[in-house]
Amino acid sequence: LNIHLTVAYDGTGYAGWQRQDNALAVQQVLEEKIAYLLKRPIELKAAGRTDAGVHALNQHVAFTVEDMPIPIEKLPQIINGYLPADIAVQTAELADDSFNPRFAAKYKIYEYKIHNAKTPLPNIRRYSAFVPNDLKLDKMAEAAAFFVGRHDFKAFCATGSVVKDTVRHIFLCRVFLMADNLICIQIKGNGFLYNMVRIIAGTLLYVGLDKIEPADIAGIISSKDRTRAGKTMPPEGLTLVEVGY
Amino acid sequence: LNIHLTVAYDGTGYAGWQRQDNALAVQQVLEEKIAYLLKRPIELKAAGRTDAGVHALNQHVAFTVEDMPIPIEKLPQIINGYLPADIAVQTAELADDSFNPRFAAKYKIYEYKIHNAKTPLPNIRRYSAFVPNDLKLDKMAEAAAFFVGRHDFKAFCATGSVVKDTVRHIFLCRVFLMADNLICIQIKGNGFLYNMVRIIAGTLLYVGLDKIEPADIAGIISSKDRTRAGKTMPPEGLTLVEVGY
Numbered sequence: 195l196n197i198h199l200t201v202a203y204d205g206t207g208y209a210g211w212q213r214q215d216n217a218l219a220v221q222q223v224l225e226e227k228i229a230y231l232l233k234r235p236i237e238l239k240a241a242g243r244t245d246a247g248v249h250a251l252n253q254h255v256a257f258t259v260e261d262m263p264i265p266i267e268k269l270p271q272i273i274n275g276y277l278p279a280d281i282a283v284q285t286a287e288l289a290d291d292s293f294n295p296r297f298a299a300k301y302k303i304y305e306y307k308i309h310n311a312k313t314p315l316p317n318i319r320r321y322s323a324f325v326p327n328d329l330k331l332d333k334m335a336e337a338a339a340f341f342v343g344r345h346d347f348k349a350f351c352a353t354g355s356v357v358k359d360t361v362r363h364i365f366l367c368r369v370f371l372m373a374d375n376l377i378c379i380q381i382k383g384n385g386f387l388y389n390m391v392r393i394i395a396g397t398l399l400y401v402g403l404d405k406i407e408p409a410d411i412a413g414i415i416s417s418k419d420r421t422r423a424g425k426t427m428p429p430e431g432l433t434l435v436e437v438g439y
Numbered sequence: 440l441n442i443h444l445t446v447a448y449d450g451t452g453y454a455g456w457q458r459q460d461n462a463l464a465v466q467q468v469l470e471e472k473i474a475y476l477l478k479r480p481i482e483l484k485a486a487g488r489t490d491a492g493v494h495a496l497n498q499h500v501a502f503t504v505e506d507m508p509i510p511i512e513k514l515p516q517i518i519n520g521y522l523p524a525d526i527a528v529q530t531a532e533l534a535d536d537s538f539n540p541r542f543a544a545k546y547k548i549y550e551y552k553i554h555n556a557k558t559p560l561p562n563i564r565r566y567s568a569f570v571p572n573d574l575k576l577d578k579m580a581e582a583a584a585f586f587v588g589r590h591d592f593k594a595f596c597a598t599g600s601v602v603k604d605t606v607r608h609i610f611l612c613r614v615f616l617m618a619d620n621l622i623c624i625q626i627k628g629n630g631f632l633y634n635m636v637r638i639i640a641g642t643l644l645y646v647g648l649d650k651i652e653p654a655d656i657a658g659i660i661s662s663k664d665r666t667r668a669g670k671t672m673p674p675e676g677l678t679l680v681e682v683g684y
Contacts, residue, residue, distance in 0.1 A: 204561035249562060270558050271571075280561045313515050316449035316525045317494060317678075321562055326516075433562075 195262050198289035199269070201253045204280040206320050206430065210246040211253065220244075220281060224255070227276040232259060241295040241437040242302060245389070247429030249321060252284065254295040254437045295437070301365060302386065303436040306379040306395040306427065307372075318374055323395075323431035329402035331377065334369045337401040338379065340411035341367040341394060348418035350394055351387035352426065360387055360418075369398060377402075380435075389426050396424030440507050443534035444514070446498045449525040451565050451675065455491040456498065465489075465526060469500070472521040477504060486540040486682040487547060490634070492674030494566060497529065499540040499682045540682070546610060547631065548681040551624040551640040551672065552617075560619060567621055568640075568676035574647035576622065579614045582646040583624065585656035586612040586639060593663035595639055596632035597671065605632055605663075614643060622647075625680075634671050641669030 201224065209217030213225070221238055229235050241254040264272060269286035277283070307322040309315060314324045341364050348360040366382040379395050397414065400406045406414075406424075414422045446469065454462030458470070466483055474480050486499040509517060514531035522528070552567040554560060559569045586609050593605040611627040624640050642659065645651045651659075651669075659667045 202558075202560050202562070204564075251560070251562070274558060279559070279564050282559045282561055284558050284560075313447075313519060313529050314524070314527045315447050315496070315529075316527055317447070317496070317566055319449075319524050 337408035352389035582653035597634035600633040
């Protein structure tokens with residue numbers, strides 16, 4: 195049986211999704227609790243490996259078991275009874291044997307939130323990056339449109355990443371203001387390079403600060419030069435919001 | 440000089456606003472950091488003493504100093520440089536010598552948030568109470584209106600409280616649905632008894648669960664009997680949102 199779960203987590207206390215030797219990852223906690231519940235080891239495959247400190251509203255994961263002693267619709271509540279409060283299973287369903295949450299994903303949506311105010315707000319500090327400077331939101335929104343399309347995003351990939359194909363298709367990239375002076379950068383694509391969303395957010399921040407112009411984005415993309423894009427924004431502002439199948 | 444600050448805090452890690460002997464309170468942290476900065480002891484007066492675990496978006500506080508070596512408009516940023524991330528000064532201004540944030544308050548607005556969904560969401564768990572049961576929101580909204588007016592709220596005061604006058608004027612009490620399946624109970628009054636908002640929230644929850652009817656609220660108020668009102672809801676759902684002067 196191939197069990198497909200959606201999972202939300204607050205990444206603040208974790209070294210990211212992927213299991214590691216010397217730090218606690220979300221994958222490890224979830225695998226251990228499910229294994230304890232089902233009394234057999236399981237291995238989780240995930241739609242995306244979120245980095246240390248990054249959050250998820252809808253991470254998609256799957257694991258296979260020979261038989262399932264618990265009704266699948268009751269799995270979320272029962273697994274949540276074993277999980278710490280910063281990880282919570284949202285849904286569970288039976289998937290095709292061939293379903294792999296990473297390879298089957300048609301798109302992912304990430305959101306990066308910038309709290310743009312004179313003073314920080316404690317109740318949103320864990321889920322946003324605080325920027326006190328005046329930002330030109332209109333210019334940021336204008337710049338965001340330049341990311342849409344099929345491009346080589348090498349300039350927006352962390353240096354040292356070993357991925358060969360740096361072409362990705364961005365379906366949507368927009369910037370809008372939410373409540374509490376939160377600026378949301380929402381980006382939907384068929385895949386993302388290492389740190390890509392956080393570098394795009396840092397580049398849009400430079401546009402907001404008038405360090406670069408919206409029309410400069412096309413040239414930065416075509417340069418494939420990491421040093422021409424903005425800084426990598428901190429992880430707490432980033433959330434994996436949705437994966438589409 | 441009488442300095443008037445507004446302060447936001449995440450109450451999760453604190454024993455409430457008021458300084459205590461054996462636990463860390465928000466007042467202590469704020470007093471110590473301001474005293475360190477100004478190199479003289481100060482004592483903070485606050486609009487309201489929030490309980491352990493309760494949050495504030497706009498707590499109002501004041502302290503007196505003989506002279507102020509720092510321009511008042513720069514105080515928030517400078518004090519915030521010394522504060523932990525779960526407390527942040529929002530504004531600072533010079534007040535009349537007679538200004539006392541508690542006695543000058545014309546009204547306070549509190550919000551109690553209930554996360555009503557099948558599964559909890561980690562990113563809102565610190566600021567809401569999770570209730571998985573089906574709730575009748577229309578009935579809750581209808582019941583809320585019965586709290587408005589000048590009433591003796593003895594039935595909605597924690598037993599053991601020594602306050603003599605239990606009459607309070609509620610100007611507004613409403614229930615509405617926000618994003619993320621959050622039910623917000625918003626209440627504005629000239630003052631609140633010990634645990635009053637959390638008991639009102641618990642009573643409205645009973646209405647939502649069909650344990651009591653909206654029209655029962657009037658009788659519960661007039662009974663002055665704590666055992667007829669609902670349970671005291673947990674502190675994490677409560678936020679002091681505004682104090683009016």
